[in-house]
Amino acid sequence: MRCIVTGAAGFIASALCERLLEQGAQVVGIDGFVPNYEVALKRRNLAGLQANQGFRLVEGMLEELPLEKLFENVACVFHLAALPGVRSSWGNSFEDYAAHNVYASQRVFEAALQAGVGRVVYASSSSVYGDTDALPMCESARERPYSPYGVTKLAAEHLARLYHRNYGLKTVSLRYFTVYGPRQRPDMAIQRFLQAALAGTPITLFGTGEQTRDFTFVQDTVAATLRAADRGEPGAVYNVGGGSTVTVNALIGMIERVTGRQLRVERQGVQRGDVGHTCADTSRARTDLEFVPAIPLQEGLQRHWEWVEALADSSSKIAEVD
Numbered sequence: 001m002r003c004i005v006t007g008a009a010g011f012i013a014s015a016l017c018e019r020l021l022e023q024g025a026q027v028v029g030i031d032g033f034v035p036n037y038e039v040a041l042k043r044r045n046l047a048g049l050q051a052n053q054g055f056r057l058v059e060g061m062l063e064e065l066p067l068e069k070l071f072e073n074v075a076c077v078f079h080l081a082a083l084p085g086v087r088s089s090w091g092n093s094f095e096d097y098a099a100h101n102v103y104a105s106q107r108v109f110e111a112a113l114q115a116g117v118g119r120v121v122y123a124s125s126s127s128v129y130g131d132t133d134a135l136p137m138c139e140s141a142r143e144r145p146y147s148p149y150g151v152t153k154l155a156a157e158h159l160a161r162l163y164h165r166n167y168g169l170k171t172v173s174l175r176y177f178t179v180y181g182p183r184q185r186p187d188m189a190i191q192r193f194l195q196a197a198l199a200g201t202p203i204t205l206f207g208t209g210e211q212t213r214d215f216t217f218v219q220d221t222v223a224a225t226l227r228a229a230d231r232g233e234p235g236a237v238y239n240v241g242g243g244s245t246v247t248v249n250a251l252i253g254m255i256e257r258v259t260g261r262q263l264r265v266e267r268q269g270v271q272r273g274d275v276g277h278t279c280a281d282t283s284r285a286r287t288d289l290e291f292v293p294a295i296p297l298q299e300g301l302q303r304h305w306e307w308v309e310a311l312a313d314s315s316s317k318i319a320e321v322d
């Protein structure tokens with residue numbers, strides 16, 4: 001199977017590419033190396049992939065590349081490229097969010113249609129639900145995004161659905177719930193907390209810490225994404241949650257136990273756009289995709305921590321040689 005993965009140098013998509021290659025797929029990864037975080041980290045995410053014969057990188061922005069040509073003879077497009085992050089989506093940066101998350105997605109769906117791509121799996125987000133007391137969050141609930149980022153993710157979801165309804169393009173949207181694990185983006189809480197544990201520096205906690213999140217280990221997210229390509233209902237939306245909903249205060253306690261280090265917490269007010277709670281109802285994914293998350297939070301944190309430690313260890317060895 002020949003497939004395209006957009007945002008291939010990113011956290012989740014690089015793990016998806018690896019899994020696809022293990023399954024024998026030919027993978028063309030597209031990435032524009034948007035500087036939302038250090039580009040060197042994105043290059044590092046790709047290091048293993050580029051050594052694989054089955055992988056080819058196309059460097060460029062989805063807004064500009066000749067997508068229709070790139071999508072010829074492609075069975076599936078996994079569309080994960082986006083500008084992520086809730087807090088940074090306000091103000092002048094909204095223009096970039098709209099371009100990368102909405103306009104680029106429309107180009108992807110249009111090109112997939114023109115090129116006759118078999119399926120498009122779009123990475124949406126739990127942020128489309130917004131700040132709601134209706135928990136767990138169910139796909140049939142009304143979406144009320146609470147941040148400009150959430151608005152852009154929902155807009156692209158609508159585009160995916162209407163390309164299906166009007167033209168029969170087989171699109172499937174997945175609402176990912178807070179993904180963590182090796183290569184997590186440096187702006188995300190667990191990565192920040194583990195780095196702080198390693199460095200012995202304080203962490204900043206926004207709000208009381210009583211907000212809850214449904215954390216999903218990256219390999220579980222990847223597994224659900226592959227299943228969506230295989231058996232997702234065209235035009236449908238699925239929640240992809242890890243089934244590990246905890247408060248951020250409880251998460252900090254777990255991180256202290258996993259790392260064996262105490263975290264110094266500096267508190268700040270709630271950030272605009274941050275929601276109180278997320279919790280996925282995953283019945284639909286369980287039924288249609290036979291997706292059941294396999295990695296509980298404790299185990300996932302342990303694996304994430306081992307990765308953080310291994311990287312620190314290898315960079316200190318390089319420094320010694322230098």
Ligand SMILES: NC(=O)c1ccc[n+]([C@@H]2O[C@H](COP(=O)([O-])OP(=O)(O)OC[C@H]3O[C@@H](n4cnc5c(N)ncnc54)[C@H](O)[C@@H]3O)[C@@H](O)[C@H]2O)c1
Nearest residue numbers: 007010011012032033034061062080081082125176178179
């Ligand atoms: N990480 C999470 O917890 C989470 C939760 C919900 C949804 N998502 C969604 O999952 C996807 C992947 O997220 P991630 O955390 O791996 O982010 P990431 O920033 O690590 O990866 C996204 C990649 O897309 C690339 N990109 C962005 N816009 C592009 C464009 N217009 N053209 C070409 N390349 C472009 C970036 O350079 C980056 O490498 C995103 O669509 C995000 O909205 C992530």
